[in-house]
Amino acid sequence: EIVLTQSPGTLSLSPGERATLFCRASQSVSSSYLAWYQQKPGQAPRLLIYGASSRATGIPDRFSGSGSGTDFTLTISRLEPEDFAVYYCQQYGSSPRYTFGQGTKLEIK
Amino acid sequence: QITLKESGPTLVKPTQTLTLTCTFSGFSFSTNEVGVGWIRQPPGKALEWLALIYWDDDKGYSPSLKYRLTITKDTSKNQVVLTMTNMDPVDTATYYCAHTPQHCSGGSCYYYFDSWGQGTLVTVSS
Numbered sequence: 764e765i766v767l768t769q770s771p772g773t774l775s776l777s778p779g780e781r782a783t784l785f786c787r788a789s790q791s792v793s794s795s796y797l798a799w800y801q802q803k804p805g806q807a808p809r810l811l812i813y814g815a816s817s818r819a820t821g822i823p824d825r826f827s828g829s830g831s832g833t834d835f836t837l838t839i840s841r842l843e844p845e846d847f848a849v850y851y852c853q854q855y856g857s858s859p860r861y862t863f864g865q866g867t868k869l870e871i872k
Numbered sequence: 873q874i875t876l877k878e879s880g881p882t883l884v885k886p887t888q889t890l891t892l893t894c895t896f897s898g899f900s901f902s903t904n905e906v907g908v909g910w911i912r913q914p915p916g917k918a919l920e921w922l923a924l925i926y927w928d929d930d931k932g933y934s935p936s937l938k939y940r941l942t943i944t945k946d947t948s949k950n951q952v953v954l955t956m957t958n959m960d961p962v963d964t965a966t967y968y969c970a971h972t973p974q975h976c977s978g979g980s981c982y983y984y985f986d987s988w989g990q991g992t993l994v995t996v997s998s
Contacts, residue, residue, distance in 0.1 A: 855983030
């Protein structure tokens, strides 16, 4: 079973700053199997990135994803007030089919 | 526009069986190569994938829960049903259903959940 470890657990930044979130897999993951989600309090997760680097429909271009193998990154180029939330990475595999990371909380400094 | 909505009991007793229904619109198992998955989230904790069913009746379960889970679909009603047996207080969580498309292009296939229901909080307590 592939385990996804996200870091940092909490990231404190100010609006306008750049945010870099990490997702490390315990084994190599196909880039096409890696996705990122944003979740705000009381809401369902929202798909941001699929295929490690493709933005989902309607996602602003300040969100970008990169990486390959075991190391993946979500970058938010300039933080807007609405970007402060919890972010999860997700991978697809054989068993289990889907795995989520433990999340990174992006909070206002 | 794809929408999904979870329904079921908000409170179950320990050892009881939980039955949750996901009713969706905007796609159909009979005309689209899609899947519907269930994901849960205990209060203040991370997302946990539970089960998935595809248009062709292919199914997948979380290895740690597979002996307690059953997922089925009713194509005519646009519904997916998840049952979880022997409920325990640790199963208290918000349960989400979500749509996953069959997305393959350029020789690669992509796997993700692009539309989610609002979630339903299930509390397990006597």
